[in-house]
Amino acid sequence: MSERIRTMIEEERVAARIRELGEAISQEYEGREIHLICVLKGGVFFMCELAKRITVPVTMDFMSVSSYGSGTSSSGVVRIVKDLDQPLEGKDVLIVEDIIDSGRTLGYLIEILKKRHPKSLRLCTLLDKPERRVVGNVQVDYCGFQIPDEFVVGYGLDYAQKYRNLPYIGVVELS
Numbered sequence: 001m002s003e004r005i006r007t008m009i010e011e012e013r014v015a016a017r018i019r020e021l022g023e024a025i026s027q028e029y030e031g032r033e034i035h036l037i038c039v040l041k042g043g044v045f046f047m048c049e050l051a052k053r054i055t056v057p058v059t060m061d062f063m064s065v066s067s068y069g070s071g072t073s074s075s076g077v078v079r080i081v082k083d084l085d086q087p088l089e090g091k092d093v094l095i096v097e098d099i100i101d102s103g104r105t106l107g108y109l110i111e112i113l114k115k116r117h118p119k120s121l122r123l124c125t126l127l128d129k130p131e132r133r134v135v136g137n138v139q140v141d142y143c144g145f146q147i148p149d150e151f152v153v154g155y156g157l158d159y160a161q162k163y164r165n166l167p168y169i170g171v172v173e174l175s
Contacts, residue, residue, distance in 0.1 A: 005153060005163065005170035009145060014126075014155060014168060017144045018046070021124065022053025025094065025142060033057040035091040035118075039109070040064040040082065042098035042164065045156035046126045046144075050096060061086050065109050078108040088116040094142075098156045099127040103135030110137060126155065127169065145169075 025034070033056065038047040040062050051058050064081035093113065100106055106123065113121055124142035132149055147169075153159050154166030163170070 002175055003159065004173045004175065005166070006173055007168055008147065008150070008152060008171050009169035011168040014144070015049070018049050018126075019053050021142050021144060022050055022055075025050075025124070026053075026055040029054075029056045029092060031056075032092055033059065035086075035088070035093045036060045037084065037093060037095050037113070038062045039095065039097045039105075042156035042158065043096050045164065046098050047096040050124070059086075059091075063109070065105050078105050080112075088113060088118040091118050092120045093118040093122070095121070095123045097123065097125045099129070099152070100125045100138060100140060101129050101132045103133045103138035106138045107135035127152065127157075 034054065036047055036051060036058055038044055038060065041064070044062075047060070051060065061084045062082065063084050066079055066081050095106070095109065095113070097106060110121065110123070122141040123139065125140055126144040128140055128143045128146050129149055130146060150171045151159065152169050153163035153172055154168050154170045156164050157169070158164045159172050163172075
């Protein structure tokens with residue numbers, strides 16, 4: 001089986017939207033420090049670009065939470081692969097994610113992080129598929145793009161660990 005990648009969102013549109021998100025986050029957190037939590041692996045591309053566009057002080061940490069395998073749909077089983085290095089107590093925390101699909105992973109992650117007593121806990125995603133949501137407690141505070149239910153790659157998103165490095169959002173077409 002081979003795959004072809006069709007462009008969904010061009011590189012320039014992605015860059016412009018990340019700039020807008022950085023401005024909105026900077027305004028909302030004016031006078032405060034924000035602690036970004038990157039959900040690895042896919043979120044790292046987005047978080048790095050977003051952090052460069054946030055004008056308030058930023059600290060970062062990384063977490064890996066998985067509910068996928070090498071396929072194209074969620075397994076429904078969520079597990080922590082890498083936990084945070086720093087405590088969250090009293091911090092303004094922004095989870096940075098590449099895509100929200102079913103919401104299982106983020107719903108699980110949000111519940112775990114709330115128990116660590118951050119001052120605030122919000123969610124920023126580059127891509128959102130709200131029609132696929134099966135978990136109700138996932139509220140997206142900052143969203144780059146709402147997209148239809150297609151399997152996407154690029155800008156950190158992968159298909160069997162490939163295509164993360166594409167500078168745009170593409171759709172995988174299998175043949």
